Amino acid sequence: MDNSALPRVRLEDLENLARRADTVIGRLRDRIYAPGTEKQLDLRFPVRRAAEMVGRSEKAIRDAEDDGRLPAPEKDSATGRRTGYQLADINRMRAVFGTLPHRADGDEALVLAVQNFKGGVGKSTVVCHLAQYLALKGYRVCVIDCDSQASTTSVFGLNPDVDVDEDEDTLYPFFRHGGPTSLHYALRATYWPGIALIPANLGLYDAEYEFAARMVREQSFVLDRLRDGIATIRDQFDVILMDPPPALGMLSLSVLRAADALVIPAPPNNIDFGSTAHFLKMMGATLKELAAAGGPRDYAFLRILATKMNDNKSAHTAIKRMMDAVFPMDMMSAVLKDSAEFDNAAADLGTVYEITGPATRTETHKRCRAYLDSVNREIELLIRKTWPSHHADLRKEGLL
Template identity: 45%
Template sequence: MTSDASRIAELADSGVRMIERLRRKAFLPDTRKGLDVRYGIAEAAALLGCSTNRIRMAEDAGRLPQPPATDSGRRAGYTIEELLHMREVLGASPARAPMDQPPIIAVQNFKGGVGKSTVTTHLAHYLAVQGYRVLVVDCDSQATTTTLFGLNPHFNVTREETLYPYLSIDPTQADLLYAVKKTPWPNVDLIPSNLELFDVEYEMAAAGADGGSILATRFRKLKAGLMDLARSYDVVLLDPPPALGTISLAVMQAANALIVPLAATTPDFCSTVQFLSMMEQVIGQLGQAGIDVDYSFVRLICSKFNGNDPAHAMVQQIMEQTFGPALLPVAILESAEISHAAMRMMTVYELDKPIGTARTHKRCRTNLDEALGQVEQLVRRGWGRVSPVSEEALVNEAA
């Protein structure tokens, strides 16, 4: 007779094979994720906060290369790499100053299904489009963020490439540099995860009487390792597990800012309230143990919001009344474009053309820019800066 464990193992193996089939189908011919997004000159100018004329003048003067032409003679548009070069030449880089503290932002909620990994990956790519250097650290053994970056955690990631060799009771790595992987985005790096990262939880549980001191050491070690890496980036994003465990606690202590995604449903609202209550207790307990937690900002963001659903609107009002200014005013709308991109192990920012209608794609992209731009403003405020002022705004102000 086939045991329950054997049947579950068969289901898991079947699922792993299907993930790899989907990945290969999405990334043929080389089965590796690429980045084919290009931006027209008007969109590039908007991103750089300058006029199209300034870009053309820099190209005519040889300060910027001319973009290649298509077969029809039209401009092919600019790649992300070219946009980053344009930012350097035109002095439009948003990079933090050497003395600015790099934000290490945990995107955390103990309730699963709130879009935590979706928010993390879209935020990473939004910031990349804006010109920031971003490090994403997948701290969740379920590895959804790793998958959205185009890696199969079962086939493409080993335990030695995750946080495990650094956080293990018997560590084999003294810093985190070994785990940093390049991604198709020239200004986004990733520390991936897979199921074996959960072994850290087992080791801590088996540590017995010495578990408390080992745990405190791991907390401080993760923070030190991330702060060391953060010097090479503008923003670090952490995607912890959706549960209260060793790694989640370590992430909570290592972060210096917190974003809490929640869906506009009553169960999600209630669960998030419980999460915040638990956070308060845990932070107090950590403080008593001499482990400080200090956040430059704590904000909640409503994800998967359906403006046509009266129940969503009602729960959103409840959230506004409850959380006040801690709730970011622009919610992330539920969109088929996000779901379709996720099926291809991508974000909306990686699509070179709409999957659905052009109108749906534009509405989704505009909403994501507005919602995630709120987090960018929090980052810049922490550096004592506001958004870069465009030439058009300066002209209007002078007039």
């Protein structure tokens, strides 16, 4: 290689590339996270939509405002018209009318992992949108970002490089020898009512090494450490969502041991489907090995979700048919189709559910929102089926 016509790429060249990339990321984050521009939820709902979300009539809402059970609605100072209800207002109504969808005290919060060992399949997209969908419904949600890339943390308004300290704010301290005995220290409120976050940043990558070292000495401790930590905060939430790293490492194994249920995102193309098949094989073999050390684990449900589906690509439709044939009982009925709306929202480190104004009236947005709602509604139903307190209502709705 010494006689190559190409110049050698040295370590300092790689470091220079990294510095240039950091400069670009820094400029992006300076714009997104500029002082005074902290993310806020700008969603407003008219009384008709509020009545649908609460499950009561518009008259019932106005009566409750008139008799003082609910605060008077905010009005525009110039026009005197209602400005619309925020999500916190909706949840206050639900509390007054007894329509919050929370699990009963006798039901356990469901711990759901969106897991695939391959990157780029839509894990973080599914986690963030599912969390927000559930919050819009009135559920209490915790999102645990287990991925050092911290995409989910960024979407929920935190700059991983500035706002998150790996020695205090992430899962990392919990995995250290002599670390905290509860995960309460890491819980952060978000700008979304009903959603709490345990954030991540690049320092979480060090937990892999910490895990590997401890695995040799304390195998059982490491295997279920995350599960034990989740148990300390479980009573505060209805659903706990985990976004694991896209690799078969100690954190991913901990997520598999901690989860009660799995959703596996899989784009319908040859490479990603092949990776998903390998993931399932590796997961089965790995869980079998782990069971020998820490006892068996089973799941309330496991579903494969086709993501990034493009109906205009014949290969996608062919592979989706094959997936339906191979996994007839395990594929989700809903499909998360590819849409420019995901990119539009991600440009501002946001989600489709956060888009407001005229952009929500485009056909592209309406279609994307319909795909998302369909996927998340199906997952919500699976979650509710794990709660005995919801079974009677599900029977009335013809869903059980």
